[in-house]
Amino acid sequence: MQIQTVVQELATGMLVSASIFLVTLLFSLPLGLIIAFGRMSKTKAFQGIARIYISIMRGTPLMLQLMVVYFGPYYLFGIRISNNYRLIAVLIGFVINYAAYFAEIYRGGIESIPVGQYEAAKVLGYTKAQTFFKIIFPQVIKRIMPSVTNEVITLVKDTSLAFVLAVTEMFTVAKQIAASQASMMPFIVAGVFYYVFNLIVAVSMEGIEKKLSYYR
Amino acid sequence: MKLLEIKNLGKSFDGVEVLKDISISVNRGEVLGIIGPSGSGKSTLLRCATGLEQADKGVISYEGSYGLVFQNFNLFPHYSVMKNITDAPIKVQKREKAEVYKEARELLKKMGLSDREKAYPFQLSGGQKQRVSIARALAMNPDILFFDEPTSALDPELTGEILKVIKELANENMTMVIVTHEMSFAQNVADHIIFMEDGYILEEGSPEEVFGSSNERMKMFLGKFCE
Numbered sequence: 001m002q003i004q005t006v007v008q009e010l011a012t013g014m015l016v017s018a019s020i021f022l023v024t025l026l027f028s029l030p031l032g033l034i035i036a037f038g039r040m041s042k043t044k045a046f047q048g049i050a051r052i053y054i055s056i057m058r059g060t061p062l063m064l065q066l067m068v069v070y071f072g073p074y075y076l077f078g079i080r081i082s083n084n085y086r087l088i089a090v091l092i093g094f095v096i097n098y099a100a101y102f103a104e105i106y107r108g109g110i111e112s113i114p115v116g117q118y119e120a121a122k123v124l125g126y127t128k129a130q131t132f133f134k135i136i137f138p139q140v141i142k143r144i145m146p147s148v149t150n151e152v153i154t155l156v157k158d159t160s161l162a163f164v165l166a167v168t169e170m171f172t173v174a175k176q177i178a179a180s181q182a183s184m185m186p187f188i189v190a191g192v193f194y195y196v197f198n199l200i201v202a203v204s205m206e207g208i209e210k211k212l213s214y215y216r
Numbered sequence: 217m218k219l220l221e222i223k224n225l226g227k228s229f230d231g232v233e234v235l236k237d238i239s240i241s242v243n244r245g246e247v248l249g250i251i252g253p254s255g256s257g258k259s260t261l262l263r264c265a266t267g268l269e270q271a272d273k274g275v276i277s278y279e280g281s282y283g284l285v286f287q288n289f290n291l292f293p294h295y296s297v298m299k300n301i302t303d304a305p306i307k308v309q310k311r312e313k314a315e316v317y318k319e320a321r322e323l324l325k326k327m328g329l330s331d332r333e334k335a336y337p338f339q340l341s342g343g344q345k346q347r348v349s350i351a352r353a354l355a356m357n358p359d360i361l362f363f364d365e366p367t368s369a370l371d372p373e374l375t376g377e378i379l380k381v382i383k384e385l386a387n388e389n390m391t392m393v394i395v396t397h398e399m400s401f402a403q404n405v406a407d408h409i410i411f412m413e414d415g416y417i418l419e420e421g422s423p424e425e426v427f428g429s430s431n432e433r434m435k436m437f438l439g440k441f442c443e
Contacts, residue, residue, distance in 0.1 A: 119268050120290035123283065124304040124356065134307070138294050215294050216338040 006189050009177060013170030014193060016087075017159040020169060021197075024094040024155060031095060032102025039107055050103070057100030063164050066093040070165050090162045098155060105147045109140035142212040149205040156197050217244045219279050219360050219391055220265070226273030227260055234260045236415035238274070242360060245389040249396060249406030249423075253437060256412040258395045262364050265393070280359030287365040289345040291337040297324070297348050298333040301355045309356065316355070323351040327381060343374035350381060361385070363394040379405075399438065403427055411437070 038050035057065070070089035073079040113136050121131040160171035174190040177183070220242040227235040235257045242248050250258050263269040265276060266284045291300050298320060305316040324330050327347040337345055346366060353361055363382065367375040379401050385392065386405050396402050402409060402423070409426040411419040411434055419426055419434050427438060 114290075116286060116288055116290035117292065120286065120292070122268065123266055124352070125308040126304065130307060134303075135292055142294070215336045 003185060003189065006177060006186050010170050010173050010186070010189060010193070013168055013173035016162070016167065016169040017171070017193075018197075020090060020094060020159045020162055020167075021156060023091050024098055025152065027091075027095040028098035028102055031099035033106050035099055035103035036106035036110065039103060040110065054100045054103055057097050058104075062093065062097050062158060063161055065097055066090060066161065066164055069093040069096075086165045086167050087162075090165055090167050094155075094158070098151065101151055102148070105144050105151065106140065108147070109144040110136065112143055113139055142209075142215075145205065145209045145212065149202065152201055152205065153198050156201060157194060217279065218242070219244050220282075220393075221277050222261075222265060222274065223276075224274040225261070225264060225271050225276065227257075227264055227269060227271050233415055235264065235271070238412075238415075238417060240410060240417070242391060242393060244359070244391055246391055246408060247386050247406045248393045249402035249409040250393065250412060251396065251399065251402055251409060251426075251437075252412035252418075257415045258412050259364055261412070262362050262393070262395055266362055278360075281356065282360045282362060283353035283356050283358035284362045284364065285346070285350050285353050285366050287368050289337075289342075289349045289369070291345055291349055291352070293337050295336075296333065297329065297335050297337070297340070300337070300348055301352045304352070305355050320351070320355055323354055326384075327351050328377075341374065342370045343377045346370065346374075346378050347381060350378075354385075360391040360393065363392065363396070365395050365397060367396070367398060399427075413437075 035050050035053065038046040039054065041047050041050070066089065069092050070081070070086065073085075074081050117135055117139070118131060121135045126135065159169055162169045163172040163175075166172075170193060171190055174186040177186040218241050220240075222238060222240050225235050225238040226233065238257070238261055240248065250261065252258050260269060262284070264271040266282060268284075292303075295303060298317070301320040301323065302313075302316045305311045305319075306313055321330070321333070324333055327350065329344060329347055329351070332340065332344065332348075337348070340348065346369075350366075366382070367378050370378065375398070379398065382392070382394065382401075383405050394402070394406065404423075406423055409420065409423050410417045411426055411429075413433060419429050419431050421429075426434070429435065
């Protein structure tokens, strides 16, 4: 089998992988911030819920979480699962899992900002929202960039887990072709795909870090 | 006219009484110096007065607004010098941008930092940072300005430039409350001095009265600085 044909056949799968990646980031980054607020809340109930949530998400395999999200509605409530739900379940599973990791990264970043920053903002009369979004959060982003980059790179590779719900992302297709053609080539193409994808991620993140290096 | 009046202020942290019964008042144009050993409650008094701590007892009443200059500057590192000074007047006080910038440039000139407006805090020396933070506080046009040991984080060489700036402000009749360990400076610049110890005001009065006090504790404290 020609390499072009392999790439062509994998192209749709790549698109699915890239979509899982993008949608996960789009939703898990803000959701993670909300969970981080819960985790740092003075209200014990919020704090407890966030703690348990993070603990479960980090303590169990993503693969299992995907299955629970997909099969849960049927097993628990007898709701019939439509075929379209596969991709949605994958997206939900990824978002809630990654949000937990991002929440802890945000928390680390937020807690590392000196209390003097809040005090200066308070005396100057900034509202709590202004203080957080204008003074604190920009500094947090700079500090957490390296950890976020790590997480994002892991996400690229994790997209291959979508196969457990039979969502035909790129790696699923690669395995099928490899099996039917008894060829190594699809795996190599798949590897190159992940590698290049992550290279782009790493270079972009480095670019953002550089952009934020105007201050210390 | 009284700008600030504090009556019978008390504050405890975890059962330890840091402020026991503090009453002070500050008139317009007056410079109040607060001195005393570490742990006497000076900074806590300032933090209560500026709303950074909630007092347990007592009354704090203001006529007008106040600003605070911190020991560690607490400039916003991601903002340029100019933005550090202008952001709050524009975003909090909703003042005209052009007017705020004009005023900020005048303040920077006064602080001898005209050429640094585009710099970021990490590019400045400690003394320059503190001057920016004084400019930032002044840009809000406060009626009264608090200083919490403004030179304690600076090496002796840079201390002088800050004290000079504060002295200039005193000459312009700026109302100020200054917590300091610089005794000769306090003596020199303050109209009224309070000596705090163990959560109480042990001695107060004009610099002459306080520095000439016959109180043994006071003498011992001042003696350490004169050596």
